[in-house]
Amino acid sequence: MTEKIYSYRSGNAFTKNPLVPEYDACGNLLIKDVHHFEQMTTFNRSTNISERIVHSKGSGCFVKMKITDPLSDITVAKPFQNAGEEYEGILRMSTVAGERGTGDHSTVRDPVGTSFKFKTPYGVMDWVFNNTPVFFIRTGGTQFEHFIKSQKRDHRTGLGADYDATQFWDYLTLNPESIHQVTYLFGDRGKQVYPYFNAYSGHTLKFINKDNEVTYVQIHVIQDEGVKNIVNGDEIPIFGPDSNRAHLQSTLEAGKKYSWTCYVQTMTPQQALDFKYNVNDLTKVWSHKEYPLRKFATIETTAPIDNYFEQVEQVAMSPSNLIMDGIEPSNDPVLVARLFSYDDAHRFRFNSPNYDQLPINRPLNTECPYGYKTNNKVDHIPANLTRDGFMSLGASSDKSFISSVDNSIKFPPSAVCPITGKSAPAHSHYVGAKYRADVDTEQKGLKANQVKDHETVAKVDSNLSFMEGINEIDIEQATALYEKIYTKEQQERMAKELINHASTTKSPIVRKRIPQYWGLVNKDLGAKIAEGLNVEYEYLPLKEYCESLKTGE
Numbered sequence: 414m415t416e417k418i419y420s421y422r423s424g425n426a427f428t429k430n431p432l433v434p435e436y437d438a439c440g441n442l443l444i445k446d447v448h449h450f451e452q453m454t455t456f457n458r459s460t461n462i463s464e465r466i467v468h469s470k471g472s473g474c475f476v477k478m479k480i481t482d483p484l485s486d487i488t489v490a491k492p493f494q495n496a497g498e499e500y501e502g503i504l505r506m507s508t509v510a511g512e513r514g515t516g517d518h519s520t521v522r523d524p525v526g527t528s529f530k531f532k533t534p535y536g537v538m539d540w541v542f543n544n545t546p547v548f549f550i551r552t553g554g555t556q557f558e559h560f561i562k563s564q565k566r567d568h569r570t571g572l573g574a575d576y577d578a579t580q581f582w583d584y585l586t587l588n589p590e591s592i593h594q595v596t597y598l599f600g601d602r603g604k605q606v607y608p609y610f611n612a613y614s615g616h617t618l619k620f621i622n623k624d625n626e627v628t629y630v631q632i633h634v635i636q637d638e639g640v641k642n643i644v645n646g647d648e649i650p651i652f653g654p655d656s657n658r659a660h661l662q663s664t665l666e667a668g669k670k671y672s673w674t675c676y677v678q679t680m681t682p683q684q685a686l687d688f689k690y691n692v693n694d695l696t697k698v699w700s701h702k703e704y705p706l707r708k709f710a711t712i713e714t715t716a717p718i719d720n721y722f723e724q725v726e727q728v729a730m731s732p733s734n735l736i737m738d739g740i741e742p743s744n745d746p747v748l749v750a751r752l753f754s755y756d757d758a759h760r761f762r763f764n765s766p767n768y769d770q771l772p773i774n775r776p777l778n779t780e781c782p783y784g785y786k787t788n789n790k791v792d793h794i795p796a797n798l799t800r801d802g803f804m805s806l807g808a809s810s811d812k813s814f815i816s817s818v819d820n821s822i823k824f825p826p827s828a829v830c831p832i833t834g835k836s837a838p839a840h841s842h843y844v845g846a847k848y849r850a851d852v853d854t855e856q857k858g859l860k861a862n863q864v865k866d867h868e869t870v871a872k873v874d875s876n877l878s879f880m881e882g883i884n885e886i887d888i889e890q891a892t893a894l895y896e897k898i899y900t901k902e903q904q905e906r907m908a909k910e911l912i913n914h915a916s917t918t919k920s921p922i923v924r925k926r927i928p929q930y931w932g933l934v935n936k937d938l939g940a941k942i943a944e945g946l947n948v949e950y951e952y953l954p955l956k957e958y959c960e961s962l963k964t965g966e
């Protein structure tokens with residue numbers, strides 16, 4: 414058996430006492446002691462990865478997905494074609510607003526970030542989901558920064574909502590489309606035991622099949638043992654900010670397996686057009702009765718993590734890693750903003766575009782020529798024209814990474830049509846600059862092949878009317894959640910949680926607005942909160958509520 418030997422980082426055996434630095438006859442430490450300096454300098458840089466701007470506090474474990482029921486009738490996406498195919502992956506769960514050292518959901522009320530990275534033979538597939546099927550915002554990246562900063566510490570004082578919840582509630586009450594998500598958050602689901610949560614794409618995706626038919630899809634990942642909320646505080650041993658992480662790690666180490674079943678909810682383009690709400694609106698759910706869940710896969714945990722930094726800190730999840738031949742983004746502006754934002758965040762966080770070459774992120778089909786080889790059967794060897802840069806770990810040493818394209822690189826025709834944004838070259842290899850007339854002929858051929866129901870799809874996609882203003886139908890799902898799904902006991906608990914949280918709000922204007930915001934969901938809830946906050950309550954229907962925002966009173 415090969416022995417484990419204490420070594421330099423170079424891999425050469427270190428044959429002296431590693432805890433005693435080298436010194437000369439006068440007792441001076443020596444610069445030639447490279448082991449000593451290697452250790453000190455590595456230590457100084459060992460936290461040198463920027464903290465995620467959101468979802469900083471994360472925990473993780475390894476998982477495996479198994480396709481049980483192919484989705485080949487609605488998509489040509491390769492990972493979903495064959496029953497029985499299995500993909501190894503990692504699950505990272507996180508709070509949204511707090512920093513790396515703050516509490517997990519054992520002590521903090523926040524959505525649970527539930528992100529999966531699966532290594533398929535076709536490429537990496539990420540599901541960067543939350544435990545709630547809706548979100549606070551619906552108009553994109555500009556709204557996101559404004560919203561997130563309001564949930565973080567006050568920039569003037571460095572203090573959070575425990576000290577003054579004014580900015581937290583100011584944002585939410587000024588943007589009442591947030592109310593559905595906030596009704597989830599302050600209900601029992603705002604604090605969950607890891608990993609007894611569901612995960613939802615929230616966004617709508619467009620699946621495209623071999624006949625160029627579009628299906629609007631949302632993905633649901635449902636815990637097989639049901640969700641478990643932290644209500645009384647005795648659901649897991651609570652000893653501090655890492656209680657949930659400790660629960661996850663200790664139960665996995667004791668051999669416990671957790672599992673989920675994956676479903677899609679689907680709509681045809683005509684159904685999407687006739688939908689009461691807008692398929693691009695992230696603040697709405699689709700009725701399960703009208704759009705039933707269809708099972709396609711299972712996920713189970715396989716192992717606890719054993720290197721927090723490399724597996725949880727360095728994992729780089731991105732919604733753009735779900736976009737592939739057969740899966741297009743919808744026109745949900747929040748999803749489109751995310752397609753750009755995450756990869757940009759990673760380039761900043763790792764100070765390099767090459768974060769995707771680290772082992773935890775590396776596609777199976779990008780072997781490291783200097784180190785490990787994968788035994789997995791891969792679909793293809795990826796080649797593109799990016800290369801070099803800090804932390805380049807071998808991906809660009811493949812001979813196909815040359816500065817121009819040659820005939821050894823194949824260009825497979827897209828399985829789906831260009832109307833969806835894909836190009837579909839009529840050849841399988843690079844053919845050099847094309848003569849314009851030839852391109853025109855090619856385009857004509859492609860037009861004939863456009864997506865089925867193109868006009869209906871175009872109408873659905875172009876409808877972003879919800880971006881301007883708010884309507885009564887934007888509140889009704891929050892009301893249904895509060896009145897029909899929450900029990901009386903849960904409603905009571907929610908009101909108490911809200912009063913408790915909002916009680917630190919120092920601004921009188923915002924303090925008065927909070928019960929009016931909740932009155933939009935349920936008049937009595939508004940009155941209860943007003944009483945708890947000791948402010949005057951005047952119930953305002955949505956139109957009058959919006960009017961009142963103009964004057965700030």
Ligand code: HEM
Nearest residue numbers: 465468505526527528542543553554557615730750754758
């Ligand atoms: C415009 C809207 C949004 C923007 C700009 C945005 C941006 C970001 C950024 C920059 C990160 C940190 C990435 C990193 O440094 O690794 C992040 C993390 C995350 N976001 Fe978002 N986000 C948005 C909306 C959402 C929504 C709607 C969801 C859920 C459906 C979501 C789920 C997550 C999760 C789960 C993580 C943690 C990923 C991990 O585990 O590393 N985000 N987001």
